[in-house]
Amino acid sequence: MNIAIVGLGVIGGTFAKAIRSHNEDHRIMAIDTNLETLKLAQDEGFIDHGETVNKTVLQQADLVIFALYPEVMKEYVRTHQNDFKAGAIITDTTGVKRTVIASMADVIPEQVDFIFGHPMAGREKRGFEYADASVFEGANYVITPTDRNKQENIDWFKDFLSHLGFKRVTMTDANTHDEMIAHTSQLTHAIAVALINSDDRSHETIRFIGDSYRDLTRIANMNEKLWPELFMNNKDHLITYIERFEEALRELKTAIQDDDAHKMEQIFKESTARRVKLQESDLRVK
């Protein structure tokens, strides 16, 4: 099978590495504007062929994986409408789905099947050199099918993802995806940013941190070009979940202010029970 990855950053790179390590038979091609990245990926054996601008890659690819910013992807698909192979499966890795699916509708060419998806696995660092196939192991994947998708292609793609190490491949509608992601991904990033930015004594903080602070601020390393777009494209759900979180924090704050140990105990028992449940049903929870 001929697979093309468009955009060989940390996500595209993780696909290349995961495909290579699990399916040695596939031919992996990549398109990236950075020639050095393509050379590195080829020297390390993760891709078989690379092009900085498409000449032959899209024409050969049975599967095209886009790992580009949403707006860049749309423009790319529009420009290359006639270059895709007939019957090819195309997929994206974008973190919001309603706006992307709506926006892409009029640029997807007839001859391909565009299956929208989202790997719930990433890294806060940018660039192919930080790609690590192990982050897909045991991770979640969400597919948001449209009316245009063929069931046999979706089934094939789910199977393909399972072979890359993904544990749960969930099919859902775009709105449900966006709502859930507002809580599990966007809110967590907003919290990490607010936590590290609320520190007024950062030159001393380094001497007082433990693993909790390290863990909660890891994702504060944000791609500032990507995230504003993701947040604005999911504004309704994200604001709802920020406000739910604010309310939960306010409830705890009130208990502290009132020296209400009993209320705090209830809150901590609830959080502990939820976390234990999470741990029991998720492979990647430490």
Add this chain to the structure above:
Amino acid sequence: MNIAIVGLGVIGGTFAKAIRSHNEDHRIMAIDTNLETLKLAQDEGFIDHGETVNKTVLQQADLVIFALYPEVMKEYVRTHQNDFKAGAIITDTTGVKRTVIASMADVIPEQVDFIFGHPMAGREKRGFEYADASVFEGANYVITPTDRNKQENIDWFKDFLSHLGFKRVTMTDANTHDEMIAHTSQLTHAIAVALINSDDRSHETIRFIGDSYRDLTRIANMNEKLWPELFMNNKDHLITYIERFEEALRELKTAIQDDDAHKMEQIFKESTARRVKLQESDLRVK
């Protein structure tokens, strides 16, 4: 040297394991109400001797490490005032310092030197079986000296901690400790609890989480008997930092509501710069 650990839970157990793995010459004794734990620790070679109630341990110990809840420790020291060896160094591992130091002042016997300290390294799970010496490697330790401490004992204790793997041993006053910890430890726990408790669809969430959600909720597994006391004993600083965090989150929320991509970019650049700085100066940051 004879070392006694009082309370062989996850923190006491980590001391036993770290001391054993770094200083083979020390004789390690433990007091714990759970006989099974003592047997396990002895069978695994981490302690040389254990007692469920003190008979000979305190009388022999040159160093006593308390890993008990604050109130329990106070009662224990009061009851055993006459059992400590003359000249012994005693230390605690309590997460708040102003109230504990004030509360302990009238029960510390004359013949010992009580050095208050706080390892900035823990685990969200309870019990000796979760103790892991590696959590001390590269971690921070804070010592809050009092007027009664002898400088030579503090110097010795700092050196002892460095040998257990701690990277930075910081000396500061109790108020500064409590203020910094309000941000780095207590606020982070409050956030994790509020995040997981604000989830209204937890049976589905499991299919949508990535590592950010796993990391941010890890510490939501809270010991509900310990934390209310820690929070209430640091209420002033904790409320201040919760409110600073609320303000930072509100600022981001406003930018999202206003579709203010430029403001978001600024906020994300700031958080990224802070996180990169943290990473450059901390051993344990991944």
